[in-house]
Amino acid sequence: MPYQVIDGVRVFGEPEPQALAQAKTCARTGRVAGVALMADHHKGYSQPIGGVVVYEPDQVSPSGVGFDIACGNKAARTPLTLPQIAPDLPRIMDRIWQEISFGIGRKNPRPVEHPVLEHPLWRDEKHLRSLHRMAADQLGTVGGGNHYVDLFVEPPTQRIWVGVHFGSRGPGFRIASGVLNLMRNRPFDDPRTGERMDEPPALLDLETELGRFYWEAMHLAGQFAYAGRDHVVGQVLRILGTQADLEVHNHHNFAWLEEIGGQKAIVVRKGATPNFPAQLSFVGGSMGDISVILRGKESDEARASYRSTVHGAGRLMSRTQAVGKWRRQGGRRVRVGGAVDMEAVRRNLVARGIELRGGGPDEAPAVYRRLQPVLDAHAGSVDILHVLEPIGVAMAGPEVFDPYKD
Known part of the structure; x- marks a missing residue:
């Protein structure tokens, strides 16, 4: 059997005790029809990341969806090949780092125009009116944490791909936290x-x-997240001077109304990707690992996972473990005790031909599982169509504070 059933929870991959404990709590809270953990699961807030919880169709969990509503991935294949851009790769990555906005602020002061900003909910819902300015300011910004803009090569063809990962930024965070506040009479x-x-x-x-x-x-936060990823991928394509001939766009951290076993249900996927037959998904690994384009397939395993799969490789190490704790030394605050030597990471990436801009110890390759074993745990429900190797990685730097990262 490709998965275990532990106290009613379907577990793909090796069980992580803290995430499993959270999943068991989810299974006994509310009108729940099923719970599963994808192979990249790890501890999250309220519902584990990599967790899928199926509710009766009149119930949803805002804490299960989480604070980065509709965080997701978009990949775009270009007609360019690695030999065509290799001599200019450092300059290209410099431009991506300089022109695309990571963290909170916007490097280009001119706001992005998009129809999502004209949605009537911004005006009609009193709690959203105050978020409209934030949405306009942050549309097309990437944020911090594990959010990135990457360039990949697909080895057999040498084709260049663009990949991004981020979500609904401040508006999504404020919607989630605001609703949880209202539920607690705040x-x-x-x-x-x-x-x-x-x-x-x-x-x-x-x-x-x-x-x-x-x-x-x-759903409005989801539209906002998609608009942001579309904009950033478009920026990278313009920097490359090319267009996409294939795009794959998917999201997680969301609740879907679906049919499970012939019955309507609300499926909350936190850090888990919808995976229906023939559906394409882009799933990323760490800054030093492969990423892939997947296609869902019909199988008993697919049904057992509630038509879900991984959204990434999954963390092995917390951010504090990787970076260390703050200590005061000589009158200033410094990080001590971190498990990751970031300078060694940078040297390794350079030796492998990967151009890194930004990034910190909490996003180093050692912090994450390897993606291939995680995918192997779901082999019965996905086909791997394209394997992509990183050649350029851009992320917010470790000094960037972003309260909206997931």
Whole structure:
């Protein structure tokens, strides 16, 4: 059997105890029809990352969806080949780093125009009116954490691909935290305080006024996230002076209304990718590992995973473990005790021909599982169509503070 069933939770890959404990809590909270852990699972807030929870169709979990609503991946294949761009690769990565906005601010002061900013919900919903300016300011910005803009080569053809990973930025975060505030009888715009990683899922009835608001606002955040990824991929294509001949765009951290076993259901996927037959998905590894284009296929395993698969390789090490803790030395604050030597990481990437811009110890390759074994755990439900190797990686630097990272 490609998965284990542990106390009612379907577990793909090697069980991670803390994530499994969270999944068990999810399974006994609310009107739950099923719970599964993808092979990249690890501990998250309320619902584990890599976790899939299936609810009866009148219930949703805002904490299960999480704070980076509709975080996702987009890949674009170009007609360019590696020999054509290799001499200019450092300059290309410099331009990506200089022209695309990582972290909070926008490097180009001219805002991005997009129809998503004209959506009537920004005007009609009182809690969203104050977020419209933030949305306009942040549309097309990448953010921090594990969010990236990458260039890849597909070895058999030497074709160049563009890949990005980020979500709904401040608006998605504020929608999630605001709804959780309202559920706790706090003002929508209160700073988020007191949440615990292991608290049970917060559940909303979709027939209530707040439930309907969340469902609509979640979908608006999803449209905003897609618009941002489209814009950034377009920026990279313009820098490369080319166009895409294939695009693959998918997201996680979302709730879908689907049919499970002939019955309607709400499927909450946190850090898990929808994987229906013939559906294409882009799944990324760490800055030093492969990424892939997957195609879903019909199988018992696909049904067992609730038509879901991985969204990445999955963390092995927390950010604090990788970077270290803050200590005061000689009158200033410094990081000490981190497990990752970032200078050694940079030397290794250079030796492998990978141009890195930004990035920090908390995103080093050693922090993550290798992607191939994770994919192997789902071999019965996916076909790997394209294997992509990184040649350029751009991420926010370790000094960048971004409260909206996932």
